[in-house]
Amino acid sequence: MIGPLRRLLGRRAEPRPPSLDGNTRLNAVKAVALQPVLFAQWGIPDRFDGRFEAVLLLTAVEYARLVRAEENAAADTLLAAFMEDVELALQASGVSDTGMRKKMRQVETSAYARVERVGAALRQGTSAAPEILNSMFGGSEDDAPRATADRLDSLLHALYADPEGLAAATPIIQRLS
Numbered sequence: 001m002i003g004p005l006r007r008l009l010g011r012r013a014e015p016r017p018p019s020l021d022g023n024t025r026l027n028a029v030k031a032v033a034l035q036p037v038l039f040a041q042w043g044i045p046d047r048f049d050g051r052f053e054a055v056l057l058l059t060a061v062e063y064a065r066l067v068r069a070e071e072n073a074a075a076d077t078l079l080a081a082f083m084e085d086v087e088l089a090l091q092a093s094g095v096s097d098t099g100m101r102k103k104m105r106q107v108e109t110s111a112y113a114r115v116e117r118v119g120a121a122l123r124q125g126t127s128a129a130p131e132i133l134n135s136m137f138g139g140s141e142d143d144a145p146r147a148t149a150d151r152l153d154s155l156l157h158a159l160y161a162d163p164e165g166l167a168a169a170t171p172i173i174q175r176l177s
Contacts, residue, residue, distance in 0.1 A: 022081030025062060025074070029082075032169040033058040041177055043148035044136065048093075053136040055082070056111055057128075057152060060118035061159045062166060067119065079115065083108060122160040129153040151176055 033054040039046040044054050059082050066075035086107055087100070095103055114135060121128040129149040136152075137145035154176055155169075162168040 022074075022077030022079075025078045026059070026081040026085060028166050029058045029062055029078075030055055032166050032173075035170075035173060037173060037177060042151050043144055044152075048089075050136065052086075052089075053132075056114060056135075057118060057132065057156060058159075058166070060115040061122065061156050063115055064119035064122045064160060065165050068123070079112070083111070086111070118156065122156060125157075127153050128156055 034051060038044045038054060039050070044050045059078060063075050063078055066072070066078065083104070087104055090100065090103060090107075114131065117131050118128050120126075121131065129146075129152075132149040132152050133139055133141070133145060137149070140146075155172060158172045158176075159165055159169060162172070
């Protein structure tokens with residue numbers, strides 16, 4: 001699974017061990033992405049796909065931060081943990097074993113491409129709001145989805161810029177609320 005990711009993103013493995021394992025990082029991402037305020041006040045759709053997109057966006061930020069810090073092995077383990085979590089969720093939702101491989105290929109390709117697009121926006125200091133609107137709201141340009149995408153974009157950029165990263169998320173979310 002990591003091999004195709006490296007080819008897609010053109011990254012090499014980092015020789016030093018990550019400071020946190022992938023599941024620990026993913027749990028930190030999920031703790032931020034699944035905060036009730038993001039759904040109740042910010043307007044992220046409170047259903048499976050909205051939660052998936054929120055976790056994917058925060059995974060993309062953490063991935064971009066790790067790559068910037070040249071912790072490529074830690075970045076790879078985070079994405080591997082994310083994909084394992086997705087596979088478990090799909091199994092729990094009833095995707096059959098025979099359909100799992102095809103479904104996971106689709107999810108991996110889509111998720112890795114979105115991680116790269118969000119990361120590129122963060123590195124370039126450009127807006128990720130169009131990507132958020134596309135993936136979370138099907139491209140809607142209505143006011144409510146636009147406001148949610150703009151807030152999420154601000155959150156992503158603030159987390160990317162903050163040296164504490166995910167640890168700084170709660171005060172940043174409170175400030176943006």
